[in-house]
């Protein structure tokens with residue numbers, strides 16, 4: 286089966302520093318794949334290249350066989366690549382439900398309009414509630430967004446990302462900045478999305494227990510290069526990975 290997303294020799298240099306270096310990466314449709322690597326390995330830069338926030342110096346990106354290397358971030362989202370925490374725009378003074386409803390309307394290509402038909406408004410609202418229940422935030426639907434706890438805001442951002450209905454979800458450290466108590470709730474949300482079985486998910490995370498719990502495959506980046514790619518078991522038993530990353534250099538403080 287052809288991969289849904291594929292990079293060939295993907296490279297970006299900042300001045301003399303090559304942050305992503307000839308990376309050949311593939312992910313299959315509906316696969317759950319994680320990207321790991323020590324701080325500064327190039328993970329976020331790699332996501333920025335996939336989502337179009339950064340333009341590659343060399344190499345290319347294929348989405349369903351189509352070369353998207355030169356497309357803008359908006360065009361990539363329209364094609365089906367959704368990136369967490371960069372495309373979302375939470376309005377702090379609107380309710381949780383209103384925020385997700387706006388994302389649903391934006392996906393449907395409809396701007397907010399006082400005259401919009403009541404029935405379509407209702408259907409947007411219902412769809413928004415569905416996304417909220419998928420992230421277990423339906424009980425907070427009427428809370429003003431700025432009053433949510435940090436972990437709940439992350440759930441709201443994920444609901445807004447889901448509302449864009451992209452086939453691929455790029456999740457960049459969804460647990461970053463969370464308290465230990467908030468992490469299991471986000472893990473449940475991601476498991477719930479995975480359970481639906483209709484999205485390809487690529488996750489950057491430092492928390493190895495979470496990676497091992499969720500991933501079908503893992504890509505390891507190190508110094509901008511792809512060090513290894515395989516099943517969680519293969520990665521855990523890979524000597525190069527152990528030496529370079531899991532053994533000594535892994536930043537335990539981030540886990």
Ligand SMILES: Nc1ncnc2c1ncn2[C@@H]1O[C@H](COP(=O)(O)OP(=O)(O)OP(=O)(O)O)[C@@H](O)[C@H]1O
Nearest residue numbers: 299302303304322323324325326327328329330331
């Ligand atoms: N806009 C930029 N200009 C210059 N250097 C950059 C830029 N963005 C990233 N870098 C450098 O590229 C390298 C990779 O950074 P990146 O943030 O992608 O790593 P990461 O694997 O996501 O790290 P972390 O786990 O800490 O988030 C780092 O050395 C970083 O300093």
